[in-house]
Amino acid sequence: MLHHPSRFLAATSVALACTLGASAPARAEYPDKPVKLVVNFTAGGPLDIMARLIGEKLALQFKQPFVVENKTGSGGNIGAASVATAAPDGYTLLVGLDSTFTVNPGLYPNLGFKLDQLKPVTLFGSSNMLIAVSPKVQVSTLKDLVAKGRTDPVSFSSAGNGSPGHLSGAMLAQATGLKITHVPYRGNAPAVLALVSGEVQAAALAASGLIQQVQAGTVTPLAVTGRARSPLLPNVPTTAELGYPDVRQDVIYTVMAPSGTPQAIVDKLEGAITTALAAPDIQERLRTMDISPMNLRGDAATRELSATRDRYLKIIKSSGMSVD
Numbered sequence: 001m002l003h004h005p006s007r008f009l010a011a012t013s014v015a016l017a018c019t020l021g022a023s024a025p026a027r028a029e030y031p032d033k034p035v036k037l038v039v040n041f042t043a044g045g046p047l048d049i050m051a052r053l054i055g056e057k058l059a060l061q062f063k064q065p066f067v068v069e070n071k072t073g074s075g076g077n078i079g080a081a082s083v084a085t086a087a088p089d090g091y092t093l094l095v096g097l098d099s100t101f102t103v104n105p106g107l108y109p110n111l112g113f114k115l116d117q118l119k120p121v122t123l124f125g126s127s128n129m130l131i132a133v134s135p136k137v138q139v140s141t142l143k144d145l146v147a148k149g150r151t152d153p154v155s156f157s158s159a160g161n162g163s164p165g166h167l168s169g170a171m172l173a174q175a176t177g178l179k180i181t182h183v184p185y186r187g188n189a190p191a192v193l194a195l196v197s198g199e200v201q202a203a204a205l206a207a208s209g210l211i212q213q214v215q216a217g218t219v220t221p222l223a224v225t226g227r228a229r230s231p232l233l234p235n236v237p238t239t240a241e242l243g244y245p246d247v248r249q250d251v252i253y254t255v256m257a258p259s260g261t262p263q264a265i266v267d268k269l270e271g272a273i274t275t276a277l278a279a280p281d282i283q284e285r286l287r288t289m290d291i292s293p294m295n296l297r298g299d300a301a302t303r304e305l306s307a308t309r310d311r312y313l314k315i316i317k318s319s320g321m322s323v324d
Contacts, residue, residue, distance in 0.1 A: 037055050040072065042070060050125065057276030105313065
């Protein structure tokens with residue numbers, strides 16, 4: 001009995017396909033191993049706290065560890081570069097601040113990475129900057145601080161070169177004529193300690209990192225830099241209310257992934273982070289840290305960072321802000 005050649009080939013192809021299909025390993029569901037969350041500022045600050053809270057929620061959702069690793073230095077550039085050059089597989093993410101992408105390009109000739117090597121998973125929160133002084137300075141208003149600083153330079157701590165506080169200080173100096181001696185620290189927590197101890201006279205730091213000190217009376221709040229007063233500091237005016245509308249700044253909290261990360265993984269992470277942030281305990285923690293929830297992703301997040309960068313670069317250039 002003769003077999004028709006075409007039928008024989010078709011049958012062979014089907015059999016081969018079935019054999020290959022049976023032997024090919026099934027693609028593992030993401031994530032199937034621990035995920036690293038790189039925080040590019042020091043432990044103990046608002047950013048680090050938020051990364052750990054989100055990591056705990058994601059670990060519960062995905063049944064995999066989400067491990068926080070602090071990689072500090074160069075205004076956040078070192079940690080960002082480590083993620084930018086990591087495998088684009090969703091297992092190394094950056095939890096950072098917008099300043100790495102909106103301020104640092106105007107300060108550092110070499111970031112250690114290219115901006116297009118990272119893409120937003122989500123911009124998940126924002127907070128005011130708070131301008132505050134040590135009680136040792138004996139001023140109670142921003143007007144008093146400006147008057148003092150026009151003749152005697154005032155030492156200002158920040159969370160580092162290129163940090164949001166570095167920019168706030170430059171904005172304030174440019175708008176008021178206040179003379180500032182910038183003292184960069186490696187993160188928000190040590191910058192707060194320097195202010196509380198009187199090592200520096202003043203600071204421009206994330207309000208979320210200073211709330212407890214204000215409530216304890218160990219620092220004196222003068223103004224917030226956001227669009228509105230903080231619900232937790234209702235008696236502290238905005239810089240705009242005090243006549244300095246150009247001193248306006250919000251800290252934006254971000255999660256970024258290497259740019260080649262598959263969109264399906266990015267979308268899965270963004271959805272999981274949104275779910276995590278909606279948890280009642282996280283909502284309460286955001287409130288007590290004076291962080292307003294955001295949910296910008298994809299093109300909208302990219303446009304927000306680009307527009308903010310354009311505005312800040314003009315300020316950096318006109319103020320003469322530099323790495324100290």
